[in-house]
Amino acid sequence: MxxxxxxxxxxxxxxxxxxxxxxxxxxxxxxxxxxxxxxxxxxxxxxxxxxxxxxxxxxxxxxxxxxxxxxxxxxxxxxxxxxxxxxxxxxxxxxxxxxxxxxxxxxxxxxxxxxxxxxxxxxxxxxxxxxxxxxxPGVTNINKRLGFTFSPAFKDDLRPGPIGLATQGGGLGRNLMQAMERGAGFALWCSTGNEVDLQVADFIHYMAGAPDVQVIGTILEGIKDGPRFLAAARAAAEAGKPVVALKVGRSEYGMKAAASHTASLTGSAEVNSAAFRQMGIIEVDDVDELVDVASLLARGRPQRGARIAVFGSSGGACALAADMVGQAGIVLAGFAPETTATLAEKLPSFAALGNPVDTTTVTLTNPSVIEETLAAVANDPAVSLVMLPMPLDYGPVSLTVAERMAAAQRLSPVPLVPVWMSERTGAAYRHFAEAEMVPIRSLRNAAKAFRRFIDRGEWEPGAMPRGMGAGPPGPTRTLSEAEGKAMLRSSGLVVPEGRIARSDTEAVEIAAELGFPVAVKIASADILHKSDIGGVVLGLRTAEAVRAAFEAVREAARRHEPAARIDGALVERMAPSGGQEILLSVSRDPVLGQVMTCGLGGIHVELLRDVSRRLLPVDAAEAGRMLRELRGFPLLQGLRGAAPCDLEALCAAMAAVSALVEARPEGIEEIEINPLRVGAAGEGAWVLDTVVTLREKDAGPCG
Structure with a gap:
């Protein structure tokens, strides 16, 4: 686009x-x-x-x-x-x-x-x-000191820097700007108001190409044009510029408030988050976290396998920091022998020389050791970030410590991040800010920001979505199960062989041709959840059982859905038993377009809501990444001696469904396969039940 x-x-x-x-x-x-x-x-x-x-x-x-x-x-x-x-x-x-x-x-x-x-x-x-x-409120170019704005705060918020901001709300945008008080520097700020023409996406796209912007921060209440937003995010990803986003409207209350504020579409929070992950956008939970993460990314770029160090003079603060790090799933670096040797030479024998490094109070009485020891830790080849817990303010003594730490930053290839834990912000805090080290205000927040930083380094760009099929809802028609399965079969998915029977005699004949055992299901496009009304009978092994099942499913339909149009019954060969059942669907988000959802069947989806989502396109590699996000993924790998599932066939099936929708994104409203049964390695994946809904203009004959 x-x-x-x-x-x-x-x-x-x-x-x-x-x-x-x-x-x-x-x-x-x-x-x-x-x-x-x-x-x-x-x-x-x-x-x-x-x-x-x-x-x-x-x-x-x-x-x-x-x-x-x-x-x-x-x-x-x-x-x-x-x-x-x-x-x-x-x-x-x-x-x-x-x-x-x-x-x-x-x-x-x-x-x-x-x-x-x-x-x-x-x-x-x-x-x-x-x-x-x-x-x-207008536009602000801090790096060029230009303010075409009525804000009385413009003259006070002029610390230049590498972070560009695009927000929909003026108040929250100015809040971000005033993080300059702790050393954050900003290049540009745009607050888009009602977005009658230019949108946040336009400014993200501009910043993706602006040489003085390294990191892009955004606060979104809604996305008016999904494909345009995705195009802008794609430009930022291609330029290697991280986007850090706070999306307002993730709860029902927030959605209502956001809609009344900007009149933008808030969209599905789950789909928005999935799109962000796919595009490499780092989603945060609050404005302070946006500043924390954007500032970290402006100071250093994460690499795969990032490890951190903790360095401080309070044993308790270092222990608490390590605890927060562990809870966030972050790995502490193991030091090289040269690093440990330097620490042992410079610090007293009772100091903790591992990671965390507890220097003890020697740094208060002899602050000259800070610069060399901290620089040694920061230059260790295993270290990507250093956390500096600062539990209290000792006035002039703390200022000296801050000055030495800032000097160590000049010798460090990685960000040194003060965590200012005290409510008292004195000269030491201000020195960190002036050194643009951007103190974080709690250990919990620091661990969370470090986690986001590390996750960015692990992000693998795949096929970038373009918002195919985005747009308002329209009239639809749901296909019968047989029609839907015919469409999937023609697209390369494995579907049990079956035909529609109009009578019990025809059902027996079809079963004999297919070979027992078979399944009998009510055939009606008006009945989507057939098993809920007794419209499905499985594992039939005799002609008499098929005849009885034919009558039973028709009677169940007449009793529970008397207005439904009945085409007969679908007689299908039973798929191989065993394996795992998967829910796989593609549905249309009006803002961001066609989105795929997958999850393990049964309680994993219904109760635990253990699902993964992607905007299309999804190829086999992206499908594999989706599956690995599921909490239940170990079940697919073969838990406790069970045979591993045929992940190759499952990923191929997911890619085939994506390709089917990609070929007609405006025509397909929704495809739900529930379940898709995946057997053991080499056994394949079978479509057992599906509901396919088309836009009416595209709802012609299928197959």
């Missing part, structure tokens, strides 16, 4: 017009003007528009955009809602490339406001002028 515009005129324009410039310091137009003139390093041409004043703050004003002598690259709109459309039309008429609409009072207010947003979108589509907002 393409269609992304060049957003350079938004982040570094050569000329700007502020529409609604004001003398009133507290107004949107007044604050925006102050940020541009007083607090930015803007060296381009600035035009001002004010309908009633010839000048503002001694700067000449035009009455209308149409009066400008030339077309600025960027327009910042700060007029009341009633005047926004006129300003936008005039901007489009003279050739403005991008408009930032600070004004609120549109889609967030109701139907009338949404109607105006529809006009805005139509204007953007017809003219090619891009719109950012409305109802947004």
């Amino acid at each position: 393409s269609g992304f515009s060049d957003l350079a005129p938004l982040f570094d324009p050569r000329s700007v017009v502020l529409v609604g410039a004001s003398e009133r310091a507290a107004s949107v137009g007044g604050r925006t003007l102050a940020n541009i003139v007083d607090h930015s390093d803007f060296r381009g041409t600035l035009h001002l528009v004010n309908a009633t004043r010839p000048e503002v703050r001694g700067l000449a004003c035009h009455r209308r955009v149409a009066d400008l002598p030339s077309a600025p690259e960027l327009a910042v709109i700060a007029v009341p809602a009633a005047g926004v459309m006129e300003a936008l039309r005039e901007c489009a008429a003279i050739g403005v490339k991008i408009c930032v609409i600070l004004t609120s009072g549109f889609g967030e207010t109701g139907e009338e406001g949404r109607a105006v947003e529809t006009e805005m979108k139509a204007l953007a589509q017809s003219t090619g002028m891009r719109l950012y907002g409305p109802n947004c």
Whole structure:
């Protein structure tokens, strides 16, 4: 997918017009003007528009955009809602490339406001002028010190750095920015507001190509255009830039709040999380964790098999840190002999020289040893990160320790991460911040951030999804089991041989041709859960049993589903016994498109919800990764002497289902195979039951 515009005129324009410039310091137009003139390093041409004043703050004003002598690259709109459309039309008429609409009072207010947003979108589509907002705080380029924003905090939040931010909420975005207080540095921040045109995806895509951005952070309340978001995430992955995402709306309460805030689709939380994992996006649970993880990634890139060290002067804090590390599933590094020798030479005999390293209070009385010992640990070939538990503030003594640790960071190839555990944040804490070591505020948070960092190093990029089949729901038709199985058989899946019988005599004849034992199932596209009503009889070994089963399933259908259309009964050869039953499905997420779900059958799915998900496409390699994510995967490997399952056949079946949907993504609404029985190695995988639902326009004859 393409269609992304060049957003350079938004982040570094050569000329700007502020529409609604004001003398009133507290107004949107007044604050925006102050940020541009007083607090930015803007060296381009600035035009001002004010309908009633010839000048503002001694700067000449035009009455209308149409009066400008030339077309600025960027327009910042700060007029009341009633005047926004006129300003936008005039901007489009003279050739403005991008408009930032600070004004609120549109889609967030109701139907009338949404109607105006529809006009805005139509204007953007017809003219090619891009719109950012409305109802947004503007754009901030910290690395170039440019603030086209009304935020009074702009002048205070100016620590440059490698992290780019794209958020849908202004308040949470500014919260992230103010992590500058603990040393985090940011390149850009965009808060997209109502997203009438430009979306978070556009800014992620821009940052993927921006040389001064190394890590991308985002807070999402909803995704309006799934394929566009996936294309942006794919660009970031191809550029090797990690994306750290906080998705609001993972609970029912959060979904309702997010919908009312941005009117974006929140989508399925499970599908969103699956898509994030697939794209290498690191999903976090809160804003502080987003800062922790993004800052770690900005300071160092994880490699496979990452190990960590713990280094401190408090035995209790080191022990607690090790406990948190262990609970997070992180591995402590084993030191090389050279590292241990250096520690033994520099530290007292009663210090703990393993990992964690407990230097004891010698670092307080003789802080000069910190630099060499900590640098030795950090340079150990097995160490990828070093955690520095700081349980308390000793004032000047702690400051000296912080200074030595910051000096050790300059000798270290890996991030040294202070964990500031005290409620008192004094000079030592500020020194860590100024050294851009970004202290984390608890051991629990540190262990969680380290886990995310390490997981990123283990991520294996596979086939990148493109959001195939995304879109609103439409009319559908469910195929009969026989039709659905015919479709799957033609796509290469193994399906027991079977035919529809219209009478008990025909059922006996079919059973004899297939060979006993057989299964008899009610044939009706109107009855999806046949076994629940007694519509399935298995393991039939005689003609008499088949005849009785034919009548039994028809009677069960008449009793439980009297309105259902009955085609007869499906007589099938029984699949081999044994093996494991798998649930395999593909369904359509309206935002992100076709998604595959797999899990072990029975209680693993119904009670434990032990499933794995991927957006399509899924090939055999990706299918194997899905299966290894299941908690029940050891059952497929052969637990306690049981024969291992035919994983090769299972992965091939999953890839075949994906290929079937890929060939007609707009036509297939859902495929559920429940169960897919996988036998022992070499025995294959069999489709025992399936429900296939097509979009009505694609629901012609199958097979």
